[in-house]
Amino acid sequence: MGAELGALERLSAHIARSIVQQIATVSASGQSPPAACKLDLKGYIDGDISSSIDLGSYDISTLIESGRGSVATETPFETSIERQQESHASTGNEVIPSEEHIPRRSSRSRRALNNDSDSETSKRRKITGGLRLRPMGSANQSMSPEAEENSQAPVRRLQADVREKPQRRTARDEPALRPSTLSKLIVGIWEQVFSSMSFDISVVSSEWRTTGFQTHRSLISDLAQGEQPSAVQVPPATVPERTFTGMNLLCRKISQASRCSRALEVVVQASWIEHFDRQVQEIAKEHPQLSATKARMKALAQACSEIGWSEKEIRNKMAIWRGYKEIKDHGGWVCLVFAGMGIYRFCKYRIGFDPESMAILRRTRTRFEVAADTLHPHWRDMLTIVGDTSSRVYNGHPHDWVVSDHDDPVPLKQTYLQYDPQFSFTHLDSSVVDPYAFGANDPRQVAVQSHQAAHVCNVCGEKQSEDVTESTCRCFPNLFGSDQLPVAPVQIFRTKNGRNNGLLACCPFERGVAIGEFTGLITKGLEGMDVMQAEAEQRYQIYQGREGNYTRFVNHSCRPNSQFQRFVWMGTQRIILVSRGIEAGQEITVDYSDAYWRNLPKTCLCQESCCRFKNQDRIQPRIETASPGS
Numbered sequence: 101m102g103a104e105l106g107a108l109e110r111l112s113a114h115i116a117r118s119i120v121q122q123i124a125t126v127s128a129s130g131q132s133p134p135a136a137c138k139l140d141l142k143g144y145i146d147g148d149i150s151s152s153i154d155l156g157s158y159d160i161s162t163l164i165e166s167g168r169g170s171v172a173t174e175t176p177f178e179t180s181i182e183r184q185q186e187s188h189a190s191t192g193n194e195v196i197p198s199e200e201h202i203p204r205r206s207s208r209s210r211r212a213l214n215n216d217s218d219s220e221t222s223k224r225r226k227i228t229g230g231l232r233l234r235p236m237g238s239a240n241q242s243m244s245p246e247a248e249e250n251s252q253a254p255v256r257r258l259q260a261d262v263r264e265k266p267q268r269r270t271a272r273d274e275p276a277l278r279p280s281t282l283s284k285l286i287v288g289i290w291e292q293v294f295s296s297m298s299f300d301i302s303v304v305s306s307e308w309r310t311t312g313f314q315t316h317r318s319l320i321s322d323l324a325q326g327e328q329p330s331a332v333q334v335p336p337a338t339v340p341e342r343t344f345t346g347m348n349l350l351c352r353k354i355s356q357a358s359r360c361s362r363a364l365e366v367v368v369q370a371s372w373i374e375h376f377d378r379q380v381q382e383i384a385k386e387h388p389q390l391s392a393t394k395a396r397m398k399a400l401a402q403a404c405s406e407i408g409w410s411e412k413e414i415r416n417k418m419a420i421w422r423g424y425k426e427i428k429d430h431g432g433w434v435c436l437v438f439a440g441m442g443i444y445r446f447c448k449y450r451i452g453f454d455p456e457s458m459a460i461l462r463r464t465r466t467r468f469e470v471a472a473d474t475l476h477p478h479w480r481d482m483l484t485i486v487g488d489t490s491s492r493v494y495n496g497h498p499h500d501w502v503v504s505d506h507d508d509p510v511p512l513k514q515t516y517l518q519y520d521p522q523f524s525f526t527h528l529d530s531s532v533v534d535p536y537a538f539g540a541n542d543p544r545q546v547a548v549q550s551h552q553a554a555h556v557c558n559v560c561g562e563k564q565s566e567d568v569t570e571s572t573c574r575c576f577p578n579l580f581g582s583d584q585l586p587v588a589p590v591q592i593f594r595t596k597n598g599r600n601n602g603l604l605a606c607c608p609f610e611r612g613v614a615i616g617e618f619t620g621l622i623t624k625g626l627e628g629m630d631v632m633q634a635e636a637e638q639r640y641q642i643y644q645g646r647e648g649n650y651t652r653f654v655n656h657s658c659r660p661n662s663q664f665q666r667f668v669w670m671g672t673q674r675i676i677l678v679s680r681g682i683e684a685g686q687e688i689t690v691d692y693s694d695a696y697w698r699n700l701p702k703t704c705l706c707q708e709s710c711c712r713f714k715n716q717d718r719i720q721p722r723i724e725t726a727s728p729g730s
């Protein structure tokens with residue numbers, strides 16, 4: 101019995117140490133901990149990971165939170181006595197946080213406000229500088245009201261969870277500001293898909309060859325052929341002298357190569373799990389006398405000797421690789437190729453591995469594939485490394501497809517045929533001037549002040565130039581600067597309530613960031629159809645019926661999350677769709693204005709409680725703003 105208890109104590113200490121290490125890792129990463137941190141305890145008998153014993157699930161959010169406070173912001177200049185004093189300072193007479201739960205950041209302000217210390221309690225509590233597991237019945241537990249009454253000491257209500265303190269609540273209790281790990285993973289995938297990084301393995305591997313290394317062999321093709329990677333050596337005489345531009349190009353090439361290598365690594369590791377499982381089945385078939393556990397051990401031993409890793413190393417990696425496989429099974433290979441480093445964290449902590457998250461991945465899969473196939477037509481070539489030869493499914497422009505949570509993507513044209521059998525839409529990066537309406541003149545031109553030698557932004561007063569190194573205007577850098585993306589991270593989606601299509605934000609857009617320019621045909625004199633009415637030196641219209649960009653698909657809302665703004669770039673007026681703060685996955689909406697809805701035989705379906713046009717008889721005229729109203 102004594103020996104068993106000793107073993108249990110050692111096990112308990114081991115688990116405690118592991119938790120503290122994990123908390124230190126979360127703290128050291130500097131990132132906000134997820135809203136809910138669960139500790140799932142599983143046991144394996146004889147290392148058989150398929151027959152796990154569920155030992156329960158525990159909420160350790162409080163530990164993580166307090167661990168951040170005590171581990172992440174430790175400074176060498178604070179003595180333990182100072183910390184003890186802080187631990188006893190309370191904002192009133194109701195809370196005494198234990199030392200483990202003192203958030204370091206807020207402790208400074210507490211110290212400034214409170215100088216009281218309690219020598220009795222300070223003797224009892226020793227600051228250890230990290231976290232320790234609290235024995236049952238220790239000081240940090242709520243007293244019953246009776247106990248409080250009987251107590252001779254000043255009454256102080258103890259509380260286990262300092263998150264109840266008001267100053268902590270502001271940061272922790274706002275769910276919209278703390279995306280779950282799954283949301284982070286998904287946004288990470290979108291960011292990669294819409295980035296300017298190449299996922300064309302042949303391009304990246306040829307770029308690898310021209311990095312200045314004296315090697316004629318490609319690391320990536322070596323790997324694809326199952327050979328040992330060639331040793332990359334840089335003879336001193338051949339180290340190239342690099343300019344800053346050269347360094348920028350090198351940096352880009354190396355990032356590309358490492359990004360692609362990472363994608364291949366994750367793909368191979370997920371596939372390895374499939375092969376491992378198959379191997380176990382084979383062994384079990386060949387040796388029916390072996391238990392499932394023994395068959396696994398045999399396969400594991402083979403892997404250890406062939407890869408050259410210890411069993412412990414492989415076991416640790418396997419847990420994460422199994423996560424990759426699960427993500428692939430639900431979200432497809434596309435998730436693995438484009439996930440970047442975020443996937444490691446997601447699989448290591450396994451916080452989002454629940455059926456709901458997996459269902460979200462399944463629903464998002466074709467949306468990822470539409471964007472990946474159209475923006476990176478060769479991304480599937482990477483899958484040949486594991487023998488998958490699937491070919492591109494979605495051709496054309498990323499906005500040639502209408503996506504949906506519940507149905508397969510459909511070609512844009514198909515969603516308009518019932519209204520207009522001749523429907524066609526050409527994607528424009530910038531507007532085109534209708535020569536029949538304006539000849540060779542652009543009606544959007546704004547006269548430049550005669551004393552100005554260069555274009556000056558009328559918003560920030562800085563110089564504008566097409567040369568990014570010359571331009572100091574940073575008003576919309578994602579449209580007119582070095583931050584430009586090949587395509588905005590948005591998709592056209594099928595609305596559920598009869599508004600036909602709408603525009604969906606794949607990534608968040610901060611307030612004030614440009615979602616895109618309202619591009620189309622610059623014309624005049626159109627009536628009875630949706631146009632943007634605008635005026636620079638002269639009046640003009642922007643018509644998006646047959647050509648334009650994704651801004652054409654923005655629906656109206658009486659509580660919009662974006663707005664149209666006029667902006668002059670290099671002497672030409674532009675209409676920009678600007679975010680008012682949009683979360684990833686939200687529909688992007690704008691207020692079309694009263695003028696648009698006036699006399700329109702349609703009812704607004706925005707479903708906002710403040711909707712002004714659900715009953716057209718009650719429309720109250722409002723001041724007109726730039727809108728696609730006619």
Ligand SMILES: C[S@@+](CC[C@H](N)C(=O)[O-])C[C@H]1O[C@@H](n2cnc3c(N)ncnc32)[C@H](O)[C@@H]1O
Binds near residue numbers: 630653654704728
């Ligand atoms: C510029 S288009 C927007 C994209 C459009 N939903 C589509 O599928 O092409 C404007 C048209 O969308 C529809 N629409 C936009 N917002 C709406 C709303 N809040 N309620 C009802 N219909 C709306 C109306 O038919 C409107 O004339």
